[in-house]
Amino acid sequence: MALRRFLPGHQPRGKVGLLLVNLGTPDAATPRAVRRYLREFLWDPRMVEIPRWIWWLILNLAVLPLRGGRSAQAYKRIWTERGSPLMAHSLALGAALGRRLGPNGAAVEVAMRYGTPSIADGLAQLREAGAERLVVLPLYPQYASPSTATVYDAVGAELSRWRYVPPVVLLGDYHDHPAYIEAVAASIASFRAKHGDSGFLLFSFHGLPEASRREGDPYHDQCHRTAVLVAQSLGLASDQWGLAFQSRFGRNEWLKPYCVEYLAELPKRGVRAVDMVCPGFAVDCLETLDEIAHENRQVFLDAGGETYQYVPALNAESVHVDLMAELFRPFLESAGDA
Numbered sequence: 001m002a003l004r005r006f007l008p009g010h011q012p013r014g015k016v017g018l019l020l021v022n023l024g025t026p027d028a029a030t031p032r033a034v035r036r037y038l039r040e041f042l043w044d045p046r047m048v049e050i051p052r053w054i055w056w057l058i059l060n061l062a063v064l065p066l067r068g069g070r071s072a073q074a075y076k077r078i079w080t081e082r083g084s085p086l087m088a089h090s091l092a093l094g095a096a097l098g099r100r101l102g103p104n105g106a107a108v109e110v111a112m113r114y115g116t117p118s119i120a121d122g123l124a125q126l127r128e129a130g131a132e133r134l135v136v137l138p139l140y141p142q143y144a145s146p147s148t149a150t151v152y153d154a155v156g157a158e159l160s161r162w163r164y165v166p167p168v169v170l171l172g173d174y175h176d177h178p179a180y181i182e183a184v185a186a187s188i189a190s191f192r193a194k195h196g197d198s199g200f201l202l203f204s205f206h207g208l209p210e211a212s213r214r215e216g217d218p219y220h221d222q223c224h225r226t227a228v229l230v231a232q233s234l235g236l237a238s239d240q241w242g243l244a245f246q247s248r249f250g251r252n253e254w255l256k257p258y259c260v261e262y263l264a265e266l267p268k269r270g271v272r273a274v275d276m277v278c279p280g281f282a283v284d285c286l287e288t289l290d291e292i293a294h295e296n297r298q299v300f301l302d303a304g305g306e307t308y309q310y311v312p313a314l315n316a317e318s319v320h321v322d323l324m325a326e327l328f329r330p331f332l333e334s335a336g337d338a
């Protein structure tokens with residue numbers, strides 16, 4: 001699909017519609033709702049790149065029956081009065097950004113790549129709000145095909161059904177954007193000022209199959225770059241921080257080191273206290289609140305660790321709203337609004 005883009009030096013004026021897109025999450029912490037969510041999410045060809053018929057069999061005969069119940073238990077542990085944390089934090093971030101940028105002539109909507117509110121709904125809401133230009137931001141600081149690019153697929157598929165497609169900008173990663181690095185560093189510094197500094201900071205990023213790195217996905221390198229820049233900004237020496245990848249899925253090799261193995265090794269190196277941070281997750285979700293803050297804590301303590309703290313994601317904190325506003329600023333300015 002050819003998207004009409006804003007042209008340099010020829011920016012159309014008028015209201016801009018900003019769409020924040022996150023992954024999606026089950027609408028209840030029940031095996032049925034979790035299976036429905038996983039079926040849509042894991043059937044995306046960018047998620048699992050093996051022949052479709054083989055994957056169909058594995059997904060429907062093994063993954064969904066086995067994982068539905070287990071994941072539902074995990075979701076139950078983190079569920080809130082406002083539903084799934086990923087949804088609650090994403091909506092709160094979108095609302096706060098809307099309050100911040102509304103006076104600049106921007107409408108803000110939040111959509112999920114899988115489930116609801118859908119990308120189709122989000123784009124339609126922006127059109128209803130009178131947006132004459134659209135800017136889409138996948139809420140993933142580091143680019144990966146199964147996270148960032150699949151958002152582009154879905155936006156393109158929806159707009160291919162529109163008669164009039166306004167100018168659209170698809171934003172990419174912001175893994176080394178100074179405002180992002182500053183926001184992550186500030187959030188770690190303020191957490192440590194409040195709760196104490198464990199002396200070692202472990203950055204944990206969602207994993208990807210190792211094959212995707214060989215095939216040119218920049219995700220691995222972008223995660224490293226983010227961690228180096230944040231560590232530099234905090235003035236950390238090389239023995240005061242590390243990087244690992246979590247959430248391995250299936251039996252194939254994924255990006256290494258694996259977070260659980262890294263944590264189990266740390267006490268053997270004499271590191272018995274660790275602060276965990278997951279800057280690849282814009283908002284807290286199952287992967288941070290359950291896997292990192294809960295399950296991996298036990299891994300570290302069982303291996304001889306003593307202190308384990310999790311630094312929350314940026315969520316809807318004002319530092320995150322500032323960051324989002326900064327990423328969108330060039331598009332507001334182009335309309336003479338900011």
Ligand SMILES: C=CC1=C(C)c2cc3[nH]c(cc4nc(cc5[nH]c(cc1n2)c(C)c5CCC(=O)O)C(CCC(=O)O)=C4C)c(C)c3C=C
Pocket residue numbers: 023024025026042047048067071084086140144146147206207208209219247249280281284285286287
């Ligand atoms: C099938 C393999 C998976 C790939 C590849 C993958 C990439 C990927 N995912 C995120 C962000 C999130 N993933 C989340 C959950 C999650 N991810 C997978 C699998 C792959 N992800 C599964 C099976 C699950 C569900 C968890 C479970 O059942 O145990 C989440 C949290 C969702 C929530 O509801 O809270 C996020 C966020 C990225 C950024 C990414 C590529 C880099």
Ligand SMILES: [Fe+2]
Pocket residue numbers: 206247
């Ligand atoms: Fe994932």
Ligand SMILES: [Fe+2]
Pocket residue numbers: 247248286287291
């Ligand atoms: Fe996980």
